[in-house]
Structure formats: C-alpha cells, structure tokens
Amino acid sequence: MRTALDFSPLYRSTVGFDRLFDLFDQTARLEQAPGWPPYNVEKVGGDQYHITMAVAGFSPDEIEITQKESVLLVAGNKHPEQENGQFLHRGIATRAFKQSFSLAAYVKVREAKLENGLLTIDLVREVPEEMKPRRIEIAAGSGPKTIAHDEAA
Known part of the structure; x- marks a missing residue:
C-alpha cells in the first residue's frame, strides 16, 4: 500500500503546478480503492488512445459518457x-x-x-494548428521574414 506524498515543499519553489500535484494526490487515493468496472488504457499511436471497460450486462442506454474540459466521466x-x-448465485454485477x-x-x-460486453472509447489528441511548434526563419538584412510550420514536431 502506498503512502500519501507530501508536496508542500514543492509548493514553495514552484508556480502554477497546483493542478499537477492535485492529480498526484487524487491518483494515490484512487489506487487504494478497488476499481470497478475493470478497464485498460492503451496508447495505440503517437496521439491516439483506447480505454476499454468491461461492462457486461449493461446496454448502451444504461451508460453515459461525458467530457467536460479535461475530465472524461463514464457512468x-x-x-x-x-x-x-x-x-x-448472482455473479454478474449490476x-x-x-x-x-x-x-x-x-x-x-x-x-x-459497446460490443461483446466491452465499452471501447477512442481518444485522440488534436493540437490546434496555432499551438503547434513552428520554426521562425531569420532573414538577413531588410528582407521579409517567413514563418514555416515544423511538420516533424
């Protein structure tokens, strides 16, 4: 069993990382409680993910998936x-x-x-074009400046 980490010394020397420390605290608390239904989180590509949950006995109209900002809730x-x-004997959880x-x-x-008792949620990370890294070319002298998007990033 894990013990909770104390992040208070880091709060003194960092700014803007409160959300990250809260996520660590939240994760530590969640790992102590058993999770139901069982699920897998899989990275299938550079920016693609799958969450697979075992929800045998549930129909699509009994499951609600909601995304609000950076939280995905499956109920x-x-x-x-x-x-x-x-x-x-009742072994199928309802x-x-x-x-x-x-x-x-x-x-x-x-x-x-939802197929064969498994709920599969496909996620993708789509960074807006204006947020992608871009390469700024420097012109010599008084020539025009050009901005090119860096496709490798």
Missing part, C-alpha cells in the same frame, strides 16, 4: 429488472459505477462503442 446505471425467479479519467490538453473522444 453506468442499470434499469431495475423484474426478477422472475430466485437467484441461488451495480452502478462512475469512473473518471483526467485528460491531457487537446485530448477528446473520437468514438465510443
């Missing part, structure tokens, strides 16, 4: 079922869940699909 609520018999993911800047959901 599931089962509709009440009419029980026609008495269960001797409890409600909420799972949140902190997203980096410019990451957004491209697609979500």
Whole structure:
C-alpha cells in the first residue's frame, strides 16, 4: 500500500503546478480503492488512445459518457429488472459505477462503442494548428521574414 506524498515543499519553489500535484494526490487515493468496472488504457499511436471497460450486462442506454474540459466521466446505471425467479448465485454485477479519467490538453473522444460486453472509447489528441511548434526563419538584412510550420514536431 502506498503512502500519501507530501508536496508542500514543492509548493514553495514552484508556480502554477497546483493542478499537477492535485492529480498526484487524487491518483494515490484512487489506487487504494478497488476499481470497478475493470478497464485498460492503451496508447495505440503517437496521439491516439483506447480505454476499454468491461461492462457486461449493461446496454448502451444504461451508460453515459461525458467530457467536460479535461475530465472524461463514464457512468453506468442499470434499469431495475423484474426478477422472475430466485437467484441461488448472482455473479454478474449490476451495480452502478462512475469512473473518471483526467485528460491531457487537446485530448477528446473520437468514438465510443459497446460490443461483446466491452465499452471501447477512442481518444485522440488534436493540437490546434496555432499551438503547434513552428520554426521562425531569420532573414538577413531588410528582407521579409517567413514563418514555416515544423511538420516533424
């Protein structure tokens, strides 16, 4: 079991990193609690990611996916079922869940699909053209200055 880290010495010598330290604290607290439903987070390309959640027994209308700024929230609520018999064993979980993911800047959901009990959420990081690194060329003398986008970055 991990112990909480004390970031207070870093607050004295850094500016603007409060959100990063809060994320570390939040992650440490979440790792102590068991997560349900189980999920995978996979990087499939330079700027593409997949989140796969095992949500057997849930239908698409019982799952809600919401992105607000840099937080992705996945929540599931089962509709009440009419029980026609008495269960001797109930191993398929039908409890409600909420799972949140902190997203980096410019990451957004491209697609979500539910197939064979697995919810797959495709994410992509799309940096706006004006935020991409660009190379500034320096003109000699009084010639015009040109700005070219650096495609390698």
